[in-house]
Amino acid sequence: MGSGNGELLNLTLKVWRQKNSKAKGSFETHQLKGISTDMSFLEMFDVLNEQLIHEGKEAIAFDHDCREGICGMCSMYINGRPHGPKGAVTTCQLHMRSFKNNDTIVVEPWRSVAFPVIKDLVVDRSAFDRIVASGGYVSVNTGNAKDANNILIPKPAADDAFAAAACIGCGACVATCKNGSAMLFVSAKVSQLALLPQGQVERKERVLKMVQQMDEEGFGNCTNTGACEAECPKEISLENIARMNREMIGASLK
C-alpha cells in the first residue's frame, strides 16, 4: 500500500445503519485493526465491509463511484463534518493519515428532508437533479458545431463561470448547513450560466424556476453562516450566493 511510513491504526467505527427509507435507523459499532494510513477513507470502508461479509453480516451500503474526487457520489458525514476533517476534499480523497490510532470515528448519512436515506449511508440526491432540470440548462438549436471562439467571453467572466461549474453536486453544502439550505449548489448552477453569453436568453426565467424548485424540495433558507463554503470540496465561493440573490431580485422586479 503505497510508500507511507507503514503505520497501522486500530479504530472504533460508529456507523449509521438503516434498512430502508421507512425504517428507523441506529448506530452500529465496529472495531477495525491494522488499517494502513495510506488507505483512503473508502478503502477503509471496503476493509470493514469485507470483515462484515466474513462474519456473515450485511455489508454497509455507501455511495462511491470515481474515487478520484470528481463525481460527487461519496457522501459520508464524518465526525460532524461532511467528507471528514480535511477541507476541500471528498471522502475518497480523505486518507487515514488524517486519523490517529485508537480514534473513534462516527459516520452518518447527509441529513436533510430533501435527501431521504435510501439505505445506511446512501441518500437520495435526486432533488438536485430536479432543480437542474427546472432551469439549469441552455437551449441550443442543433446543427453544425460552431467555432469555439465565435462568441467572445471576457477572461474574468470565464474564470468565474468555470469556478462555479466546478460544483460536483455532492450535497456537502446542504449536509453541513445548520438550516439544510441548498443555496450554494443552486447558486453555482445559476452562476455558471448567468455569467456566460449563452446563458442570457433564459437568464431571468432560470433563476426564478430553480429557486422555486429548491423551495419545493424542502431545503432550508440561507442565513450566511458560510459553513457551506468552508466545507465545499470544490471551494465554491459565497459570491455565487450573492450573485443568485442579485439575479433573483433583478428577475422578480421585472
Place this chain on the structure above:
Amino acid sequence: MGLTGLFLISFLVVHCFLNSFIFFNDGGLMFNIGAHFMATNWLIRAMEIVLFAGLILHMVQALILTMENRKARPVGYNVAGGSANSSWYSRSMGLLGTLLLMFLIIHLAHFWVKSRITGLPGEDANGHENLYAVMQTTFTQLWVVIVYVLAMVSLAYHLLHGFQSAFQTLGLNHKKYTPAIKAIGVGFSIIVPFIFALMPILMYAGIIK
C-alpha cells in the same frame, strides 16, 4: 431579514448619536434638547411607527425562517461539528435576537413608556422635559447597569454577523468592496455597542452627572 436589519442598523446610528449628547456632561441640557426634538418632530414621530413596524417585521421574518429551517432537517446529527466551519454567533442569531428582545422590553419600560405615555418628572433649566433625570435614576441600580452591558454584548455579536450578512443577502458581494464592508461591519459592531454600554457605566460610576 437583510433590508429590515439594515433599517434597524440605521436606527442604531441615530439613537447612538443623540444619546452621546450625555457625554457633554452638562447636566443633560444638550441631551434633553435632542430628546425634545425627537419627541416633537412630526417626521420623527412618524418614523417611530415605521421603526416598530420594521422591528416586528424583522422578528416575524426570523420566526418564519427558523420554522422553515427546522423542517428542512427533521433528523439531526449525532455529532455536529459546526464550530469547525462557522462562527458560533452566526449560528446563534435567534438566541442573540431573543436576548435583545428581552432587553428591549425592559429598555422600553425604562424610557419609552415614561417619555411617551406616563410622563416625565419635571423640566430642566431650559424648560425641556427631563428625560435625562430618568436616565440618572434608572442607572443608579447596579442590576440595570449589568443587564444593559450584557445586552450590548449580545448586540455586538448580533451585529458582527448581521451587518455583513445583510449585504450578502441583498446580493452586494464584490471582490473589491466586500472586504471594506466587512471591516466597517466589525468596527460598527464593536464601537456602537461600546458607546451604548459606556452610558450606564459612566452614570453609575458618577462620572457623568
